[in-house]
Amino acid sequence: MKIYTKTGDEGFTSLYGGKRVPKSNDRIDAYGTIDELNSFIGLLRDQEISITHKNFLTQIQIELFSIGSILATPHNNQKKKLNIQKISIEEIEALENEIDHLDTSLNPMTHFILPGGHVTVSYCHVARSICRRAERLAYALHHHEPLEKEVLIYLNRLSDYLFVLARKLSKELTVEEIKWIPKKTNKEV
Incomplete structure (x- = not known):
C-alpha cells in the first residue's frame, strides 16, 4: 500500500466508511488533535521516566487510537463502526485510580503552578494542554453529532x-514547582 494516495490534494479526505469531507471538518480537527496528543504522549514516554509510567502511557496511547477511530467514524455509518473498540467505564476508572495513586504522594495544591521546571515535566504539560483542546473539539462535535x-x-x-503526572514527575526529578502568585494591582494596594 502506498503512503500517498493523492486523494486529499483538493482539500478533502475520507472518514472511516468512505464519506468525503473537507479537511477543515470538525471531525477531522477532533481526531487530528487526538493524533497530536498521542504523539506528544509518545514523546513523554520516551523520556527517562519509570517503567510504570511508561507502561501506563502506552495503554493510554492504545486507548487514544480507539478514540481517534471513534471520532473518524460518522455517527450514522451503516457499517456500524467496523469493530472499533469502545472506551469503557473500566478505562476511565483506571485513569481515576492512577490519579488517586499518584496524588497520595504529592503535597496538597494550594496555588496554581506554572508549567515547566524540567523538559520531561514540560512535555507532560504540553500533552495536558493538547488533551484539553481535544476535549473541547470533541464537545464541539458532540453538540451536532452525538x-x-x-x-x-x-x-x-x-x-x-496528565496534570497529576506532571506534578509527580516534578517530585521524582526533584524539580521545584513554581507557584503562580498574581501581582497586586494599584487598586489592591
Whole structure:
C-alpha cells in the first residue's frame, strides 16, 4: 500500500466508511488533535521516566487510537463502526485510580503552578494542554453529532491524569514547582 494516495490534494479526505469531507471538518480537527496528543504522549514516554509510567502511557496511547477511530467514524455509518473498540467505564476508572495513586504522594495544591521546571515535566504539560483542546473539539462535535459519553469523560480524566503526572514527575526529578502568585494591582494596594 502506498503512503500517498493523492486523494486529499483538493482539500478533502475520507472518514472511516468512505464519506468525503473537507479537511477543515470538525471531525477531522477532533481526531487530528487526538493524533497530536498521542504523539506528544509518545514523546513523554520516551523520556527517562519509570517503567510504570511508561507502561501506563502506552495503554493510554492504545486507548487514544480507539478514540481517534471513534471520532473518524460518522455517527450514522451503516457499517456500524467496523469493530472499533469502545472506551469503557473500566478505562476511565483506571485513569481515576492512577490519579488517586499518584496524588497520595504529592503535597496538597494550594496555588496554581506554572508549567515547566524540567523538559520531561514540560512535555507532560504540553500533552495536558493538547488533551484539553481535544476535549473541547470533541464537545464541539458532540453538540451536532452525538458521541459516546465515555469518550468525553475519558478525555476529561486524561487531562487530569496528565496534570497529576506532571506534578509527580516534578517530585521524582526533584524539580521545584513554581507557584503562580498574581501581582497586586494599584487598586489592591
